[in-house]
Amino acid sequence: MTISVAILFGGLLSFALAIFHCTFYNYLKWENDLKNVTVSNGKIFMTLHIALIAIFLFFAFLSFVYTEELSQCNGLAGIITGFYAFVWLFRTVWQVTYLKQFKNEKPLLHYILVVWFLMLFVSYSIPIADKLLFRI
DSSP, X not given: OHHHHHHHHHHHHHHHHHHHHHTHHHHTTHHHHHTTSOHHHHHHHHHHHHHHHHHHHHHHHHHHHSHHHHXXXXXXXXXXXXXXXXXXXXXXXXXXXXXXXXXXXXXXXXXXXXXXXXXXXXXXXXXXXXXXHHOO
């Protein structure tokens, strides 16, 4: 039961992250920034951002609808869970190392994101740890 809760919590975090990303255009004032790049680069940037939102929503959907499968980590569900856990571990490290220069602009946001990404990593790592340690 606890493992299922971890997957559901990860789904909730993924859904909230998708909603948060929907605010980026205004919150980060991308309209001004995108004026400084070519039209094609701006469109590519926005396309990638919209695709990222769709990916977050897809993983939230998987987490809500296939909770038991993801929590058991068997077959493809194990690969999906492991991949998503790895993505959030990578994103946490990236936030701490590469994006550390943003601490001066919005230090609270930087730390909130680090905690958010770590919670996502842990949520999707719990089923993997359970399988490796207790269900060999």
